[in-house]
Amino acid sequence: MDLTRYSRCLLSNYASPEIAIARGEGSRVWDDEGREYLDMGAGIAVSSLGHAHPKWVEAVAEQAATLAHCTNLYAIPPQAELAERLVAKAGPGKMLFCNSGAEANETLLKLSRLHGLRKSGTEGKVFRVVCAEGSFHGRTFGGMSATGQEKIRKGFGPLLEGFSFARLNDLEDFASKITDETAAVLVEPIQGESGIQVAEDDFLRGLRQLCDERGALLMLDEVQCGIGRAGDFFAFQRSGIQPDAIALAKGLGGGFPIGAAWVGEAHADLFSPGSHGTTFGGGPIACRAALAVLDVIEQESLVERANELGAQFRKRLDVISAAHPKLLAGTRGRGLMVGLSMRVSAVAFVQDLRKRGLLTVPAGGEVVRFLPPLNVSSEDLEKAAAIVETAIEDWHLNED
């Protein structure tokens, strides 16, 4: 494809693409010139079953041929089934479906306003939300307002009122910012965009306690780290806490757009007819796609696999990192959400990896993110590690 078509007729909010991906199968994609790539980015944690998984394709195609769209004015059976399956995993509560991660977080933020109203009896009194520095919650006004990164917010002020930011894993900092006017705390159990920063289990437990003491909701953004990616179905589960609300998207649809909010039983009645909604949310194809994702995750034990394969892969990257301390600074993450920390800009390294046939995603400036399909083979992970190793050796030679 002539890539200048992009600069001619698409707004330049994304960096100019250098390749056009034409096709995918499993953990591999091919560009429009037929070049093969190992896909360790999975569309930024989206293609959880890899590309063109036969069960996913069958579900989407069959639903498209049966009923592609249905308004939420009528019942949508796959939506009800998906809600039941997710509630069974998240705990007693209810679901609301939308189309993206940002929209899922908007749902959580609206929930926090309704909670504040119930708590104080007055609209606009208890509405503040405490988020983490370095967080990313999406590009809508609510999402940007909750995002603790200046580069995302810059140029769009005034943003929503009432958001403050505390350091991740610093309970004292959070404690000092959660006041009587705080409606909710919103954090990612593992921050993805800022370079795979893991919220410690003790920290999440401490947040739960703080929120309970001060009457604030604990809302978790699992848009990137959820649906098995971190080696548990939800990344928070390792800490043993129960949040009040969860935002989901990305891997849930395995490539078909879907977002979701889970709201715990105690707060599920805050939404009432007319208080929130979206035309496409919970549509039949999206829900069938997500049901296929859940089926395959369960049938192929992909959560357990993510845990095991991710640990092996990380060990392998740790060895490479230890051998090249001038360029690499170790790894972070859990399951198949792995960050390789670099002492130089990760953007140029990610570009170099792409030229070597390996797709990864830069994060936080100096981190290479690996977010492969959950059903990636151990052989493909080893191939990816070998490409990283060769690239680092070449970079090392050039440094000397």
Ligand SMILES: Cc1ncc(COP(=O)(O)O)c(C=O)c1O
């Ligand atoms: C943790 C988190 N929340 C929210 C979002 C926004 O999701 P979307 O791009 O689907 O709106 C992202 C996207 O990267 C994310 O990683």
